[in-house]
Amino acid sequence: MTEKMSEVTRGPLLGPLFQTGWTLLDDRDAISKTYKFESFVDAFGWMTRAAIWAEKWNHHPEWSNIYNKVTVVLTTHDVGGISAQDAKLARKFDSLV
Secondary structure: OOOEOOHHHHHHHHHHHHOOOOEEOOOOOOEEEEEEOOOHHHHHHHHHHHHHHHHHOOOOOEEEEEOOEEEEEEOEOOOOEOEHHHHHHHHHHHHOO
16 A cells, blocks of 8 residues: 655655756645656657556656646645655656656
8 A cells, every 4th residue: 555655765765856856846745847858749759658657557647748848746646645656656757758
C-alpha cells in the first residue's frame, strides 16, 4: 500500500529531484516541473512516452501542454500528498527527456 512520504524520507528521495528542476508547490503537498522542448511535436512525443510509464505504474500526473512546454504536477491523491511513487515517476520522466 502506498503511504504519504515521511519527513525523514523526503530529503533522500526528493533532494536529487530538486537539483534537476523539480520544486515543492507552496499551496499543496506536491512537486512540479516544467519541461521545455524544441517543438510541439517533441513535447507531445515526450508526453506520449511519459503516459505509457504512468499507465504502466498506475500513477498519473496532473499536466498541461502549451506549445513546446509541459508542466507536470505529481502528488498521490489517495494519501493526500507526496509518496515514493511521485519520486519514482519524476525520475522516470527526467530520464525520458
